[in-house]
Amino acid sequence: MDADPLAADVNAGWPIGVAIVDDHPVVIDGVRAWLAGEPRLRVVATGDDPDEVLRAAPDAEVVLLDLRLHGRMVLDKLAELSAAGRRVVVYSEHSDPPTMLAALDAGAVAFLAKHEGREHCVGTVLAAAQDRPYVPPALAGAMVGDARPDRPALSDKEREALLLWFQSMSKASVARRMQISEHTVKQYVDRARIKYTRAGRPAATKAALLARAIEDGLVRPEDIGIYRSQASADRPTP
Amino acid sequence: MPTESGAAVTADSVLRPLPRPRVATRPGPATAPPEAHAVADASDGGARIAAIVIAAAWHLAIALPAVLRAGPGMAFPAVVAVGWLVTALIGVWAGVLLLRGELPPARSLAAALLVVDAAVVAGAGERFLFSTANWVWGGLAWFFLLALWRRPVRWLLVMLAAHGAIAVTAVVLYGATASADLSRATMYVYGTSTLPAAVFVGAAALTAQARARAATAAAALAVAAEREAAERARTERQERLALVSGTAEEVLAELASGDADPADPAVRRRAVLAAARLRRLIAESDDVPDALLDALRAAADLAERNGLPIDLVAVGTPPELPVEIRRGLADPLTAGLAAAEGWARLTVVAGPDEVVVSLVTPDHDGPDETTTGGGGPVEHLHERDGEIRWTQTRWRRT
Numbered sequence: 001m002d003a004d005p006l007a008a009d010v011n012a013g014w015p016i017g018v019a020i021v022d023d024h025p026v027v028i029d030g031v032r033a034w035l036a037g038e039p040r041l042r043v044v045a046t047g048d049d050p051d052e053v054l055r056a057a058p059d060a061e062v063v064l065l066d067l068r069l070h071g072r073m074v075l076d077k078l079a080e081l082s083a084a085g086r087r088v089v090v091y092s093e094h095s096d097p098p099t100m101l102a103a104l105d106a107g108a109v110a111f112l113a114k115h116e117g118r119e120h121c122v123g124t125v126l127a128a129a130q131d132r133p134y135v136p137p138a139l140a141g142a143m144v145g146d147a148r149p150d151r152p153a154l155s156d157k158e159r160e161a162l163l164l165w166f167q168s169m170s171k172a173s174v175a176r177r178m179q180i181s182e183h184t185v186k187q188y189v190d191r192a193r194i195k196y197t198r199a200g201r202p203a204a205t206k207a208a209l210l211a212r213a214i215e216d217g218l219v220r221p222e223d224i225g226i227y228r229s230q231a232s233a234d235r236p237t238p
Numbered sequence: 239m240p241t242e243s244g245a246a247v248t249a250d251s252v253l254r255p256l257p258r259p260r261v262a263t264r265p266g267p268a269t270a271p272p273e274a275h276a277v278a279d280a281s282d283g284g285a286r287i288a289a290i291v292i293a294a295a296w297h298l299a300i301a302l303p304a305v306l307r308a309g310p311g312m313a314f315p316a317v318v319a320v321g322w323l324v325t326a327l328i329g330v331w332a333g334v335l336l337l338r339g340e341l342p343p344a345r346s347l348a349a350a351l352l353v354v355d356a357a358v359v360a361g362a363g364e365r366f367l368f369s370t371a372n373w374v375w376g377g378l379a380w381f382f383l384l385a386l387w388r389r390p391v392r393w394l395l396v397m398l399a400a401h402g403a404i405a406v407t408a409v410v411l412y413g414a415t416a417s418a419d420l421s422r423a424t425m426y427v428y429g430t431s432t433l434p435a436a437v438f439v440g441a442a443a444l445t446a447q448a449r450a451r452a453a454t455a456a457a458a459l460a461v462a463a464e465r466e467a468a469e470r471a472r473t474e475r476q477e478r479l480a481l482v483s484g485t486a487e488e489v490l491a492e493l494a495s496g497d498a499d500p501a502d503p504a505v506r507r508r509a510v511l512a513a514a515r516l517r518r519l520i521a522e523s524d525d526v527p528d529a530l531l532d533a534l535r536a537a538a539d540l541a542e543r544n545g546l547p548i549d550l551v552a553v554g555t556p557p558e559l560p561v562e563i564r565r566g567l568a569d570p571l572t573a574g575l576a577a578a579e580g581w582a583r584l585t586v587v588a589g590p591d592e593v594v595v596s597l598v599t600p601d602h603d604g605p606d607e608t609t610t611g612g613g614g615p616v617e618h619l620h621e622r623d624g625e626i627r628w629t630q631t632r633w634r635r636t
Contacts, residue, residue, distance in 0.1 A: 097553050115513070115549075138551070145553030145587050166553075167585050167596035168628060176623050 015042040016129040019060035023048040023069050027114075031064060031091075034121045041125060050077055054086070062128045064121075067092035067103060075106050082107025085204035087128045091117060097142035104139075105200025109209065113138040131205075131212040133193040141166035143192055152195035161188035187218060194219050282448075285441035286387065290333040292437075293380035297326060301373030308371035313363025321358040322373065324350065325381055332384040347385035348397055351378060356404050364412040368422060375405060375426050379434040386438070388445065394438050402427040479516075486512040507547070514547045530556045530564050531586065534595070537572040538584055547581045554588040559633070566616030567631045571597040574620075574629040577604060591635040601627050 018041055022028050028046045035041045045057035048069060054060065063081065067073055067090050081088050090103045095113035103111050109128040112120055113136065120136040127134035135143070143154075144162040154162070157178075164174040165185065175182040194213040197206035213219045305318055312318055328350060332342040355374050362372035370376065382397045409415070409423045489508050492498035498505040531552055538550045559567075575582060578599040587594045601622045617632045 141551060141553045141585065141587065145589065147554060147589055163587060163594060166551075166587070167583070167594075167630065168598050168626060169583065170598075170626060173598075173623055173626055173628065177621070177628070 014040045016040060016062060016125070017042055017044040017057060017060045018062050018064060018125055019044055019053050019057050020046040020064045021048065021050045021053050021069070022046075022064075022066040024066075027066065031117065031121065034118055035125065038122045038126075041122065050074070050081065054081075061087065062109075062125050063088045064125065065090050065108075067094060067099070073099075075102055078103060078108055079106040079201070079203070082109075082203040082205045083201075085208070087131070087205055087208075089124050089128050091121075095138045095142075097145050100139055100142040101146060101148070101199075104196050107200070107203030107205045109205050110134045110136075111139045111142075112136055131208040132216070133190040133209060133213070135162075135165070135189050135193045137166050137169045139193075140189060143196065150199065152192075152199055154192050154195060155188075158188045158192040158195075161185050162192055165189055191219055191223075282388070282441050282445045285437065285444065286336045289380065289383045289387070289437060289441075290329075290336065293329055293377070293384055294333070296377035296380055297322075297329060297373075300370060301377050304370035304373060308362075308366055308369065312361060312366055312371060314361035317361030318358050318371070318373075321354040321361065324354055325378065329381055329384060332381075332387075336384065336387055341388055342385055344386050344389050344393065348382070348393075351381055351385060352397070352400055352404070354378070355401060359404055359408045364414070367408060367412060367414065368419075368426070374401075376430045379430050383434050383438055388442070391439055391442060394435060398431045398435065402431070482512065482515045486516060507545075510547045511542065511545070514549055515542065528556055530559065530567060530588075530593070530595075533564065533568045534571065534584060534586065537568070537575050538582075541575045541578060541582060546575075546578055548575075548578075548584060549582070550584045550586075552586040552588070554586075556586070556588040556593050557590050559593070563615055563633055566614055566618070567593060567595050567633055570618050570620065570629050570631055571595055574599065574627065578627075579604065592633065594630065594632045596628070596630040598629075599627050601625055 018035060020028050020031050020043060022031070032043050032046070035043060044060050045053045047053040047056070050063070050065065050069075054063070063086055065074070065078060065081075065088050067075070067078070073094075078088055078090060087109045088107070089110045089112060090108040091112040091114055092099070092103075093114045095111075095115075100111045100113075109131070110124045110133070112124050116136045116138055120134070124134045124136065140162040144159055144166060160178065161174060164177055165171065168174055168177075171182045171185050174185045178185065190213070194210060197210045200206075210219075214221060301322060305322055309315060328347055332347060335342045355378055358374045359367075359372060362369075366372050379398065379401065382394060382401070386394050386397065405423055405427050409419060414420075414423075485508075489498065489505070489512055493500060493505070493509075500506065534550060538548045542548050571584065574597045575584070578597075579602045580600040583596075583598045585596045585598075601624055615633055615636070617634075619628075619630045619632075621628050
């Protein structure tokens, strides 16, 4: 219901290769089960070491990464993969707002709290594969509660949409409350997410998200303070 | 694999320690607490008694006999006697107040004492100018002390300067301007002023020191109390975690041994409840328990005991809010929780200037007694759209 409506009209390159990195086999099995119902996705490699998994499947388009491997937070690894252009969807039971924002800063394409997995996992991975934003409710909560001094400046509508989406987990209800269409709710939420591509260090994944958002007409370059020509954008060629 | 992510989360979470609590950053007390004043009062109690005793002794044992001895020989004996009496009354009054821990009205007493000063110098006359019968020279400074207790030191210096000026004026008016007379007058003024001034300054310094020490002790105490509260919250959390882990382990063990069927709705419900409870515990990251979150947690625990799976997610730390605002934020949701069926999602988004609390539950046919409240500093919205019931309270700093 929250899957990107645009996802349906992009059919080239299906199925999408997904790599799963987690140190708990039972979780890998669970995620595999969630993804199994979606014919456009195929799990190409799994394991508990990101380097090994990606050696086994160098062409994986999306990496699902547990943020905590063998008792250690792997934010540095996340930053390294994102800088190299890997689309990483972080999923973690550590869904406290600072951790979620740190993952976005490090270049994660999306953050999925583990308890949101069943409902949002497929949608998140599909959106990530196309460099499109996907904001599950927990991440919306982290963004709307962001009190860091260098946080992106969100508009009132964007903030309200994030807040209501976080509260209700139903875009239809948010739309009724804000008296706008569901599509517009999603636009506000996604636009807020795109503004976060300007936070933290630059990463290839952030540039790709931003470029796709501009291409889709979701944001205009001047909305987020980019005035240079997109001809020079460091967007990876598909 | 269960259909709800709960069991997987559970297995993970039990094995991992809770997030380390943050270091408490609440500001310490901005002003000295009342205890500090109490300590200061107690610490200069000895000095007060000393000042009162000295003033009384001087007035009774030295001034009174001298006045009686000089008697009618003075220029205006009645004026001197009345002056003595007025000073004695002022001394008794100020002394009683000081012993009770109160401060006498400094300005009016100081003015009265200066009038007495001038009157007695004039009343004693030229002949008794340098004798003990002109008792104001030696003894009156101790009464200045009583009148100005705990006031700024410069007030006392002004009084002593006025006292000296009265004496010098008298000496000049009586024509006692020989160098011997002048040096005698200077010596008198200097001799009778320094000791009271020293006592006064000493007592003030002692008081200031005691007050600072008491404030430090009180601040340390506040920090200790905060640490203890955090420690207690942590212990409680660990205990609850142990309890919840127990029930979660039970479900997991039954699932593993095949005693429980994952397809059984009752088993799934138990798993969902255990997972929701664990998630809530893991999400608790506030050290010093916040009153608003505490109230919401208590309501959530209660609803959960009645079998309602409930998620409580808090983002940010609420500022310190007055009770009525806290109640305005929490009460409508507590009421909504009581009527909830199926599941509930309780969220708090808090910043220094805004707190928004929301409860979402599935809509059902049951009665809906919650109403939209208006007025007051807390905005309250409630609506049902066939899909969900949505209660939201919002406070904004104005």
